[in-house]
Amino acid sequence: MNLTRFAKARHATKAFDPARKIPAAVIDELKELIRFSPSSVNSQPWHFVVAESDAARARVAKSMQPGYAYNEPKVMRASHVLVLCVRTDMDEAHLNAVLAQEEADGRFANAEAKVGQQNTRAFYVNLHRERADLPAWMEKQAYLALGTLLIGASTLEIDACPMEGFDTKALDEELGLAAKGLTSLVVIGLGYRSGDDFNAKLPKSRLSTAAVFTELA
Numbered sequence: 001m002n003l004t005r006f007a008k009a010r011h012a013t014k015a016f017d018p019a020r021k022i023p024a025a026v027i028d029e030l031k032e033l034i035r036f037s038p039s040s041v042n043s044q045p046w047h048f049v050v051a052e053s054d055a056a057r058a059r060v061a062k063s064m065q066p067g068y069a070y071n072e073p074k075v076m077r078a079s080h081v082l083v084l085c086v087r088t089d090m091d092e093a094h095l096n097a098v099l100a101q102e103e104a105d106g107r108f109a110n111a112e113a114k115v116g117q118q119n120t121r122a123f124y125v126n127l128h129r130e131r132a133d134l135p136a137w138m139e140k141q142a143y144l145a146l147g148t149l150l151i152g153a154s155t156l157e158i159d160a161c162p163m164e165g166f167d168t169k170a171l172d173e174e175l176g177l178a179a180k181g182l183t184s185l186v187v188i189g190l191g192y193r194s195g196d197d198f199n200a201k202l203p204k205s206r207l208s209t210a211a212v213f214t215e216l217a
Contacts, residue, residue: 010154063171079191
């Protein structure tokens, strides 16, 4: 597989075809793909809210009004919308849940290995807590999941549009995220582009290889 061609083919879709729906099996594959996204010390500080029905997508679209109205059609015309959420804190309950899942999945050869993983993860969590950048560190991990989703969608011939243009406070309230220890980070429209998608006709533009790579001697 030439993975580069999918990276070059994808773009932020500006207009979706509302008549075309993503098959359930494809959505399930995308969900499994992002569930297996990488994260530092396997911290997995993310959660995804899936909106498929018109009513569900309308709930997400509320957060686009009034200041981000240009994004509302992307939500309402998409087949599915994912709200990428991140934890507001890396609390003990989450850390214990991750550790228990690792144990259930057979990650530890013995008790010492389990303790070692627990201590390593706690070290980095505490390090970022001491540096007062724990939220930013968790967001970095969540964006790894976003990148995984975008390139994965392209390989499945699904168009996508990640959006940060929404009222986080309004969406968190609408979805009851604060009570779950979460906050919304990015809204992603998924579907199939329409003929009105002007961005599909534009050439890709990236800085040159020489500008973004340094070869050490």
